[in-house]
Amino acid sequence: MAEVVLEKAGKTYPGGVRAVEGFDLRIADGEFVVLVGPSGCGKSTTLRMIAGLEEITEGSISIAGAVVNDVHARDRDIAMVFQNYALYPHMTVERNLSFGLMRRRVHRSRLRALLSSDYRTAMREESAAIDLRVSEAARMLGITDLLDRQPRALSGGQRQRVALGRALVRAPQVFLFDEPLSNLDAKLRVEMRTELRVLHRQLNSTMVYVTHDQEEAMTLGDRLVVMNEGVVQQIDAPTRIYSHPVNRFVAGFVGTPSMNFLEGTLDAQGVFATDDSTIELPSELSTGHRGPVVLGVRPGALQPCEEGRGWKCHLAAVEHLGDRVDLVLEHCGMQLVSRVESSRSFQEGATLWVEPKVGEGVHLFERSKEGRTLASA
Numbered sequence: 001m002a003e004v005v006l007e008k009a010g011k012t013y014p015g016g017v018r019a020v021e022g023f024d025l026r027i028a029d030g031e032f033v034v035l036v037g038p039s040g041c042g043k044s045t046t047l048r049m050i051a052g053l054e055e056i057t058e059g060s061i062s063i064a065g066a067v068v069n070d071v072h073a074r075d076r077d078i079a080m081v082f083q084n085y086a087l088y089p090h091m092t093v094e095r096n097l098s099f100g101l102m103r104r105r106v107h108r109s110r111l112r113a114l115l116s117s118d119y120r121t122a123m124r125e126e127s128a129a130i131d132l133r134v135s136e137a138a139r140m141l142g143i144t145d146l147l148d149r150q151p152r153a154l155s156g157g158q159r160q161r162v163a164l165g166r167a168l169v170r171a172p173q174v175f176l177f178d179e180p181l182s183n184l185d186a187k188l189r190v191e192m193r194t195e196l197r198v199l200h201r202q203l204n205s206t207m208v209y210v211t212h213d214q215e216e217a218m219t220l221g222d223r224l225v226v227m228n229e230g231v232v233q234q235i236d237a238p239t240r241i242y243s244h245p246v247n248r249f250v251a252g253f254v255g256t257p258s259m260n261f262l263e264g265t266l267d268a269q270g271v272f273a274t275d276d277s278t279i280e281l282p283s284e285l286s287t288g289h290r291g292p293v294v295l296g297v298r299p300g301a302l303q304p305c306e307e308g309r310g311w312k313c314h315l316a317a318v319e320h321l322g323d324r325v326d327l328v329l330e331h332c333g334m335q336l337v338s339r340v341e342s343s344r345s346f347q348e349g350a351t352l353w354v355e356p357k358v359g360e361g362v363h364l365f366e367r368s369k370e371g372r373t374l375a376s377a
């Protein structure tokens, strides 16, 4: 059982930077959890606390049922894959894969030599087992043909596969990934994402993955942990995070293009008023709320409508994306984006009326620093 549990875990760096606070999370055995948030929100610090590379200053962390606060990184039975592959440049791929295991074997074999007379046989058996693990990992990652090469003779994608292989051969209880795909070009990144998902299915190991890329997070994770300024905002399945964000920060962070936000006031009749427009919101959004609010509308839920309804906009730009078109609009000094089917044609500079389509991603938030979600429809 490689469950990982963080209880009120926190980290204040010397000098007083409070990087992570009150982090509560139970990662199930075999689960793929992604920590996601903007740069500096404390993702790497959290991962490094799980790895034992960073001491925690509050709370506790357990792996497989045992508290590891004071357990050294090398004794936690975890393997970490970093953004910069950290391969040994003078060793072949094969040696890079087997080196860590061989080094462990040497330590233990010394002990064996003292205890047992036939340690040479044991050494040979272990070498064979290591060879087997290396060839199996190479096969899984499609790098069997590269085993004799040195890292400098590999592409970025191949190097990252070797780095993954080094983690694989160790068959750890938990895999930790710190932005492992960030150095790859966009196409390769998407391919490697799929491979990682497949790998996770095959291994069924616990995996914790850090990225600032919300799209990568959405496609990889069984569950996402969205963080901001050292604090967990929401822990949920990717589709829930998208459809039911708990606050304005999560709503704005997840989804491309980002959600549109309009500040206004809601009255008891469900009329939402901005400085120069009013629209009536359906009851599923407006019920029970009044006063200053923020309306959030996903670009796909902001659609052109008849003149005189919704919001009057200036069509500043038309961005063609093949099967869709993004309309960049200006309304009362605010920029809005509407995503539409590409079958219609639009004229830049024209006036366009748009309205929110409830059911396609429309949300109501408190107009406060926390921006708590009041309703989603």
Ligand code: ADP
Binding pocket: 013, 014, 015, 017, 018, 019, 037, 038, 039, 040, 041, 042, 043, 044, 045, 046
């Ligand atoms: P992320 O991975 O989300 O980009 P980090 O965990 O690297 O964020 O950093 C979280 C915060 O902690 C940031 O404000 C960062 O500047 C700070 N920080 C990270 N490492 C150190 C360190 N060794 N000493 C002091 N502050 C640090």
